[in-house]
Amino acid sequence: xxxxxxxxxxxxxxxxxxxxxxxxxxxxxxxxxxxxxxxxxxxxxxxxxxxxxxxxxxxxxxxxxxxxxxxxxxxxxxxxxxxxxxxxxxxxxxxxxxxxxxxxxxxxxxxxxxxxxxxxxxxxxxxxxxxxxxxxxxxxxxxxxxxxxxxxxxxxxxxxxxxxxxxxxxxxxxxxxxxxxxxxxxxxxxxxxxxxxxxxxxxxxxxxxxxxxxxxxxxxxxxxxxxxxxxxxxxxxxxxxxxxxxxxxxxxxxxxxxxxxxxxxxxxxxxxxxxxxxxxxxxxxxxxxxxxxxxxxxxxxxxxxxxxxxxxxxxxxxxxxxxxxxxxxxxxxxxxxxxxxxxxxxxxxxxxxxxxxxxxxxxxxxxxxxxxxxxxxxxxxxxxxxxxxxxxxxxxxxxxxxxxxxxxxxxxxxxxxxxxxxxxxxxxxxxxxxxxxxxxxxxxxxxxxxxxxxxxxxxxxxxxxxxxxxxxxxxxxxxxxxxxxxxxxxxxxxxxxxxxxxxxxxxxxxxxxxxxxxxxxxxxxxxxxxxxxxxxxxxxxxxxxxxxxxxxxxxxxxxxxxxxxxxxxxxxxxxxxxxx
Numbered sequence: 001x002x003x004x005x006x007x008x009x010x011x012x013x014x015x016x017x018x019x020x021x022x023x024x025x026x027x028x029x030x031x032x033x034x035x036x037x038x039x040x041x042x043x044x045x046x047x048x049x050x051x052x053x054x055x056x057x058x059x060x061x062x063x064x065x066x067x068x069x070x071x072x073x074x075x076x077x078x079x080x081x082x083x084x085x086x087x088x089x090x091x092x093x094x095x096x097x098x099x100x101x102x103x104x105x106x107x108x109x110x111x112x113x114x115x116x117x118x119x120x121x122x123x124x125x126x127x128x129x130x131x132x133x134x135x136x137x138x139x140x141x142x143x144x145x146x147x148x149x150x151x152x153x154x155x156x157x158x159x160x161x162x163x164x165x166x167x168x169x170x171x172x173x174x175x176x177x178x179x180x181x182x183x184x185x186x187x188x189x190x191x192x193x194x195x196x197x198x199x200x201x202x203x204x205x206x207x208x209x210x211x212x213x214x215x216x217x218x219x220x221x222x223x224x225x226x227x228x229x230x231x232x233x234x235x236x237x238x239x240x241x242x243x244x245x246x247x248x249x250x251x252x253x254x255x256x257x258x259x260x261x262x263x264x265x266x267x268x269x270x271x272x273x274x275x276x277x278x279x280x281x282x283x284x285x286x287x288x289x290x291x292x293x294x295x296x297x298x299x300x301x302x303x304x305x306x307x308x309x310x311x312x313x314x315x316x317x318x319x320x321x322x323x324x325x326x327x328x329x330x331x332x333x334x335x336x337x338x339x340x341x342x343x344x345x346x347x348x349x350x351x352x353x354x355x356x357x358x359x360x361x362x363x364x365x366x367x368x369x370x371x372x373x374x375x376x377x378x379x380x381x382x383x384x385x386x387x388x389x390x391x392x393x394x395x396x397x398x399x400x401x402x403x404x405x406x407x408x409x410x411x412x413x414x415x416x417x418x419x420x421x422x423x424x425x426x427x428x429x430x431x432x433x434x435x436x437x438x439x440x441x442x443x444x445x446x447x448x449x450x451x452x453x454x455x456x457x458x459x460x461x462x463x464x465x466x467x468x469x470x471x472x473x474x475x476x477x478x479x480x481x482x483x484x485x486x487x488x489x490x491x492x493x494x495x496x497x498x499x500x501x502x503x504x505x506x507x508x509x510x511x512x513x514x515x516x517x518x519x520x521x522x523x524x525x526x527x528x529x530x531x532x533x534x535x536x537x538x539x540x541x542x543x544x545x546x547x548x549x550x551x552x553x554x555x556x557x558x559x560x561x562x563x564x565x566x567x568x569x570x571x572x573x574x575x576x577x578x579x580x
Contacts, residue, residue, distance in 0.1 A: 020383055021396075027380070028402045031443055035417030036409065042420050043256045054253040064254055067241035068261070071221050074155060074237060078220035079213055081160040085313070086167030086212065087202075092310040094175040095201065097294040099307065107314040110321055111165045113555035117510035117529050118548050120225040122320030123158050124149070124532055125327070125545075130338035132323060150232035158226045161316055163219055166212040174208040175201075180292045193298055214269050221269075222262055222410045224511040229532050238262050242412045243514060256420070259413035267408040321552070328545035332538035335545070349546045359543055363550075366524040369438075370506035373445035374499045380446070381453040382495065386483065389461045400454075407451035414447055415515035441516040448512060449502045460494040461487075504558035508551050524551070 043054045058064045092098045093105040114122065127133050129146035138144055178201065186196045202209070224239040231240065238258055245255035297303040327335055334344040352359045384403050391397045406414060418440050464487065488495075510525030517526050524547055530536060531544030 017387075021387065024380070024383060024387075024399060028399070028405075031418070031447060032402065032405045035421040036405075036413070038421045039256055039413065039417040040260065043253055043260065054257040057251075057254050058257055061254060063236070063241060064245070064258060067236050067238050067258070070152070070227075070235055071237040071262075074152070074159065074223070074227075075217045075220040077156055078159045078163060078216055081156060082163040082216045082220075083167075083209065083213060085160050086164035086171065086216075087209070088309065089164050089313065090167055090171045090175055092306070092313075094172055095197075095292070095295060096306060097296040098310050100311075101294075104310055104314055107317045108164065109168055110317055111162055112168065112559055114321070114508075114548065114552050115162060115165070116508055117225040117229070117525050118508045118551055119162050119320065120158055120229045121528055121532050121544060122324050122548065123162075124229055126319050126323045127154070130336070132338065133319070135338060150230055151235045152231075154230040154232075155223075155226040155235060155237075158230065159220055159223065161313075163216050166215050170208050170212060171205060174205040176292060178204060178292045183292075183295075193295065214272060218266055218269055221265060222412075222511075224412075224514070225529070229529065239410070239412050239511065242416070246416060246515065252416075252420075255412075256416050259410060259416050262410045263408065263413045266410055270408060324545050324548045324552075328542075328549045330542075332542060335541050336538050349542045352543065353546050353550070362522055362524050362527040362547070365521045366507050369442060369445060369523060370503045370509075373442055373449065373506055374502040376442075376446050377449045377453045377502055378457070378495055378499050380450060381457040381498065382488075382491075384454055385458040385461045386487075389458065400458075403454050404451050406447045411444075411448055411512040412515065414444055415512055418444055419515065438518055438521055441513065441518070444512050444516055445506055445509070449506070453498045453502060456494060456498050457491065460491040464490060500558045504555050507554065 044050055044052070046053060089104075089108040093101050093108060098104065111119070125131055127149035131149075134146055134148070137148075138146065182200060182204075183196055186200055191199070221237075222239055223237060224243070227235060227237045228240045228243070231237070236244075239262070242255045242258045242262075245251040245258065297306055326340070328349055329346065330340065330344040331346050331348070334340055353363075354360065380403075384399050387396050388400045422440060508525045508528065509523065510529055513523050513525050514529070517523055527540075528544045528547055531540045
């Protein structure tokens with residue numbers, strides 16, 4: 001403290017930097033640490049004494065125990081089905097010589113442009129009682145139950161084909177980095193094709209497969225939308241049960257403890273994933289790698305079977321998107337009956353989106369929430385990354401693990417922690433949803449996006465050329481000026497990509513919003529989920545289709561910006577326009 005006072009007197013302390021650190025520490029303590037400690041105390045401390053009453057309540061609650069069992073059953077089942085589907089999608093598009101591989105790749109990547117409640121809604125409208133698949137099946141099986149797509153099987157089916165995003169992103173790169181010399185050597189030694197696949201190719205990708213397996217397990221364990229929309233009364237998992245218990249005054253302890261259990265499971269699994277990552281990847285022993293050549297399946301029968309499986313999977317991936325797209329242009333009667341005629345098509349739904357305040361209000365609410373949150377997250381990530389990469393004391397380095405706390409917590413635990421700590425205005429609705437102020441929800445949005453954003457921005461800071469900053473310092477530039485004029489312009493593409501991706505993913509956010517949204521400011525995720533309810537009006541369902549189409553367009557644009565050099569291409573185009 002004396003040293004700090006001395007530096008202040010001499011003017012050697014960066015006042016702006018010190019103020020920034022104070023604000024960050026306040027934010028971390030107030031919204032990341034204290035709410036979770038308060039949640040633990042609220043569950044285990046009663047009248048000043050340690051209590052296990054909440055544990056006893058869970059043990060006596062059949063619904064709570066059932067939800068825990070269902071979550072782990074779904075998580076373990078998803079490991080098998082998602083890995084099978086995910087590995088096949090990558091092999092069909094990157095390893096085997098399958099006709100139309102580019103079309104397959106585009107279809108399999110659709111999970112990157114729509115997910116969560118939007119995706120589950122799409123599947124329900126395809127396989128639900130008025131869905132196209134159900135109508136086709138009933139032509140062959142007239143006595144079948146039109147509400148067959150309910151329960152564990154329905155949830156697992158959606159998890160399987162919505163959970164392959166990580167495989168398409170990470171496993172694709174692993175396949176492309178394979179050393180073809182190794183495969184050729186095995187061929188020359190007479191190894192059959194199946195042996196090369198199972199003894200060389202898949203083991204080489206094992207670390208990536210392990211990582212995606214953990215991510216799949218985590219996603220299935222904490223899933224909300226699937227069980228809530230198609231789980232039915234007999235298959236509910238942890239998060240939907242937390243939502244129900246949180247809305248019941250006498251059962252909030254059970255909700256909090258379930259959230260804590262989910263948080264502990266998440267933390268353990270992420271620690272395991274970290275250890276797997278530290279072990280590193282298998283490497284090629286050859287000095288120079290050869291580019292992978294796609295392998296033609298030698299057995300003609302297996303070749304045909306592989307093509308059939310690939311295109312059946314493509315149909316499964318594309319049906320929800322095509323269904324949503326088509327029905328967004330149809331009238332209410334068509335949406336209600338599921339029967340399309342020549343007179344079904346109309347542009348009224350899209351006109352309503354731009355003309356009716358009630359129709360476009362959810363978009364405005366989501367855009368405002370998402371944009372403000374994305375910008376705040378970027379600012380916090382930049383500030384923390386700057387301080388950590390230039391850390392001069394232990395306090396600075398502690399900012400990193402502190403800012404990564406949300407990575408270990410499920411969204412439900414974050415939501416309940418904020419609610420119980422700050423006691424925002426709340427009430428119990430008919431559908432058991434807590435009500436929070438918009439400020440609390442905005443803070444929650446920021447929290448759930450911090451770890452990802454920080455890691456991206458920190459990587460950009462690490463990749464900076466230190467000589468440029470040193471040169472600015474020698475020329476007498478102040479730290480803030482250097483940051484604004486030298487550093488930010490260099491890392492701006494990464495920062496903009498982070499902002500775009502966060503904005504995009506928050507537009508349809510549901511899992512957190514369902515606990516914290518205010519009835520007067522319903523975001524898109526809530527509106528789209530309500531459209532799946534049996535009591536939803538035809539107009540609400542029609543607008544849900546329109547919302548989904550617009551969201552997919554925005555997501556595609558964001559994906560192009562964030563992953564396919566879209567920002568650079570825009571810059572080049574602007575330069576050409578200026579010159580022209």
